[in-house]
Amino acid sequence: MRRFIDAEKELHEECGVFGIFQNEDAAQLTYYGLHALQHRGQEGCGIVSMDACDLHAYKGKGLVSEVFDDRCLSQLTGCYAIGHVRYSTAGGNEIENVQPLVANLQRHKFAVCHNGQIVNAKELRLELEKQGCIFQGSSDSEIILHLIQKGAGTFLQRIKNAFQQLEGAFACLILCEEGIYAIRDHNGLRPLSYAVMKEGICISSESCAFDVIGAYDMEDVKPGEIVCILQEGIIKTNYCDHVQNRMCAMEYIYFSRPDSVIDGINVHDARKLSGIYMAIQDYDDQDTKADIVIGVPDSSTSAAIGYAQSSGLPFEIGLVKNRYIGRTFIQPTQAQRDRGVRMKLSAIEAIVKDKSVVMIDDSIVRGTTSKRIVQLLKEAGAREVHVRIASPAIRFPCFYGVDTSSYEELICARMDERALCEYIQADSLKFFTIEGLRKCLHEKSLCTACFDGRYVTSLFSYGQLKDSLHKYDENA
Ligand code: SF4
Structure with missing residues (x-):
C-alpha cells in the first residue's frame, strides 16, 4: 500500500x-x-x-x-x-x-x-x-x-x-x-x-x-x-x-541534473560522494542503527546510493514521485505554493514498515516538506526515521538567482539542529558539513554563502535587506 x-x-x-x-x-x-x-x-x-x-x-x-x-x-x-x-x-x-x-x-x-x-x-x-x-x-x-x-x-x-x-x-x-x-x-x-x-x-x-x-x-x-x-x-x-x-555549491547539490558535468565534475559522482562521507560520519559517531537507506527522489537518490554503499545498508526505493504532476508543483509565489497541488510523493509501506530508515534529502529550506515526509514514512509504519541532509544547513538568503530571499523562510536561520529535529519529528537529524562538501568537489572553490553568509560580491541594495533581516533575526 x-x-x-x-x-x-x-x-x-x-x-x-x-x-x-x-x-x-x-x-x-x-x-x-x-x-x-x-x-x-x-x-x-x-x-x-x-x-x-x-x-x-x-x-x-x-x-x-x-x-x-x-x-x-x-x-x-x-x-x-x-x-x-x-x-x-x-x-x-x-x-x-x-x-x-x-x-x-x-x-x-x-x-x-x-x-x-x-x-x-x-x-x-x-x-x-x-x-x-x-x-x-x-x-x-x-x-x-x-x-x-x-x-x-x-x-x-x-x-x-x-x-x-x-x-x-x-x-x-x-x-x-x-x-x-x-x-x-x-x-x-x-x-x-x-x-x-x-x-x-x-x-x-x-x-x-x-x-x-x-x-x-x-x-x-x-x-x-x-x-x-x-x-x-x-x-x-x-x-x-x-x-x-566560485561556482554555486547548490548546482552540485540540487539544481543540476545528475548527468550534467560542471567544471569537469559529474553531478551524480559529487552527490554520491556526499552520501559516502555522510555514512562515514555516522559510522564514526556510531549513533545510527538503521535497516535501510532511502532517498527523496530525484535529487537525493545519488547521495542515498553513496550512503548505502558506504554503510553496507541496503538501498531501497521507499518513496516514489509522481512524474506526471506537470507544472502545477513549481509556482513562484508563496500563495501559489500554499494553494496548489505540488509534487506528489508516496511512501511504500511494504518497504518501510517496521524498519529503521535512513532518509537522505538534499536540503531543508522551510522545513515543512521534511516534516511531511517524515510523517508520511511513520504513517507507512517506519519504526524510526533518521534524516540526513546532503547539504550544510541553509542559514542565509541567496541573492544570486535562487529563491531563498528571506530569513523568515529559512528554518535553519531560526532553529538549531536539535530543535529542527524535534520540529520535523525525526529520530535524528544531521546536515552535511561545508568541509565534507568541499572534499566531494575536490577542494574546488565554491560559493557557500547560503551556508556561511560569505557572499561573493557586494550586495548593493540587497545588502540593506540582508542587514535589516539580520536585525529581524537577532530580535526574533
Ligand atoms: S548563496 Fe551561493 S551557494 Fe547558495 S544558492 Fe546562492 S549562489 Fe548558490
Whole structure:
C-alpha cells in the first residue's frame, strides 16, 4: 500500500539558456535543448532565431512542450537561435519578462537572454531611467539591452562595456547577425558551456542538453569570459580582469541534473560522494542503527546510493514521485505554493514498515516538506526515521538567482539542529558539513554563502535587506 502527500519543492532556480549556431534546424534543436533544461524553470520559455533577413521570436508561459508546436517552430527560421526557460525570482511572471528579449541597435536587431540575478540591477535601472531609458518589463535582461544600446564602438566593445557594469551571478547569450556571444559572470557562479555538433555549435547552461542533441568536445565558458561564436570562428576575450571561479555549491547539490558535468565534475559522482562521507560520519559517531537507506527522489537518490554503499545498508526505493504532476508543483509565489497541488510523493509501506530508515534529502529550506515526509514514512509504519541532509544547513538568503530571499523562510536561520529535529519529528537529524562538501568537489572553490553568509560580491541594495533581516533575526 502507498501513502501519498503533496510536497512542495522548496528551492527554485532562475532559468536556463541554450543556443545553436550554424545549423539548419537551429530552432528545433533549441527546443530539444530547452526541454533538457526544463528542470531549471517551468514558468515560461522562448526562442529567438535569426535568418538572413530578420529575427523571429516566439515565447509564452508554461512548459516547453506546451508553448511550442511544429507550426510555430517552423516559423522560427534561420541557422542561429537562442532560447530560455524561466523561473522568476527577480522580475515578475508577466509575459514581457519571458526571454529572450529583442532590441534594435542602429537598425540591427539583437536578442538577449540570461539566467541568474544581477545584484546591482536596481541601481542600474534607476540610472538608466534617469538617462531616459524606458523599460517594458522588470526582467534584468532589459538592463543588458539598454546598456548595450547606450554603449559605443563595435558590438563586442558595447557588450564588454555593458558587462563591466554588472555585478551578480549570470550566464548570458546574445544573438545578432554575426552569431552568438556567450558570457559568464566574473565570479563563475552560474555554469555555461559550449560543445561541437556534426553541424554547428551549441551553448547550454548545463551539459545534459548536449547529450540530447549529440554534441561533443564540451568546453566551459570561463568566469568573466565572452566566447564569440561567429562566422569567422570562435574568438575568446575577457570583459573583466578580476576573475575567480566560485561556482554555486547548490548546482552540485540540487539544481543540476545528475548527468550534467560542471567544471569537469559529474553531478551524480559529487552527490554520491556526499552520501559516502555522510555514512562515514555516522559510522564514526556510531549513533545510527538503521535497516535501510532511502532517498527523496530525484535529487537525493545519488547521495542515498553513496550512503548505502558506504554503510553496507541496503538501498531501497521507499518513496516514489509522481512524474506526471506537470507544472502545477513549481509556482513562484508563496500563495501559489500554499494553494496548489505540488509534487506528489508516496511512501511504500511494504518497504518501510517496521524498519529503521535512513532518509537522505538534499536540503531543508522551510522545513515543512521534511516534516511531511517524515510523517508520511511513520504513517507507512517506519519504526524510526533518521534524516540526513546532503547539504550544510541553509542559514542565509541567496541573492544570486535562487529563491531563498528571506530569513523568515529559512528554518535553519531560526532553529538549531536539535530543535529542527524535534520540529520535523525525526529520530535524528544531521546536515552535511561545508568541509565534507568541499572534499566531494575536490577542494574546488565554491560559493557557500547560503551556508556561511560569505557572499561573493557586494550586495548593493540587497545588502540593506540582508542587514535589516539580520536585525529581524537577532530580535526574533
Ligand atoms: S548563496 Fe547558495 S544558492 Fe546562492 S549562489 Fe551561493 S551557494 Fe548558490
